[in-house]
Amino acid sequence: MLVNQVIRCNKGIRIIDAGVNILTEETVDTEEMVDTEETVDTEEMVDTDETVDTEETDVNSLDELKKRIQEIANADGFVIVTRRSKKIEGRTGRVWLECGRGGEHQTTATLKKAGSKKTGCPFYLLVMQNHPYETWEIKDEKIEHNHELCKDLSAHAFVRRFIPSEKKLIEELTAQNIEPRKIFRTIRKQDPDKFHVQKDVQNVLAKIRAEQRQGLTPMQSLENVLINNDFIYETWEQPGTKIITTEIFFLHEYSKDMWRAFPHVMLIDATYKTNLYNMPFMQIVGITPTNHSLCIAHAVVSKERGDNFVWVLKRIKSMLDECMEPRVIVTDRDMALMGAYANVFPNASRLLCRWHIQQNVMKHCKAAFTEEDCDKFLSFWGTLIESPSIPIYEYHLRNLRKRLVECKRSIFNYVYDNWLKDYKEMFAFA
8 A cells, every 4th residue: 555645735735545536626724634535634544554744845847746656655665657648738637657567568570479467457547747836746547557567676677867067977977987885885885775786787887888889889899999999800701602700800000010019928818708898819929038928919710610710820820920929828718719829830839827727627626625624735735746857756646635535536537637637737836
């Protein structure tokens, strides 16, 4: 039930009780409020559910009336939306309000039907402007729902809308490259009572990006950025067609010069599901003689397959223009990527990134140890892979096996079968 409230209009007093509105035709004295059946004293005005709040307020604008109706509806677990409006004498004179779940869902989908929260709820209010007094009144209503009222209004997108000042703040923070989750925390800190979720911030960011693209597709927008900033880029056309796929390779002119000067070591890292489109993003990095890293090139590919990686690495090779090829290539243990660079750079030494190995070992083994035992295990593991010679490596391996087989045989089996057995030459110092 809606919280009972009395709203004073210039023409009389309106009682809103679960959406039921009784408006007297003439001004009524607050000490003698008369409904259709009997006189009720304002100090003892009781309906069948609860005591009426006799707070009196003027309703002189449509926005004010809609705001107060919305507050009452939200308190009871539903939202009010505008169904339609009608102009009278050139300005809005009638407005039909309905429950947020009113109406029927209409979709143009042919293959997959979209879901909807709409249930055809019959609840509605007809709001009209009283022209002589310039006030707004509820003239007609249907007070019933065909669904259960919500206990959590965050499920309604309507109540999660951002006001203009909040949208402006999101735009300003986005321009400063602030992450969406941090923007969301900032919004929540300003008004903890709002129903916003992080997805709402992401939706606003998507609209901002769409406006910045000015009708261009993401690929066209990226091409414009690359052209305007002196990048070299290539796209991949499907064999036998002129259809451009989502593969794109790009590097800067300066990076090309540095790559030709220092092609000795190449590090490749492909990250997955860390961008808006959940596509593999490849970053190729080199090392200078002064032990500084340099960014060589980037690529976005559609699939984590050997053909896609081979295409990117061939673009890298073509930028060398018959200069010396890399002597060492470092990657994680991505089998498709390892096969690709063995195909394009067959003479390069292949190494595995220790940091990625450490992360995988920690992820698999951490739950099996206490914090103290985990530190000891990592110490033994570090000593093993840093062994300066093969005899010392074998000594530390026996020591690690002896300590783990007694209590954590599965851990030793994991590190040996997955890393030490076939790949020790690619990351162990000895």
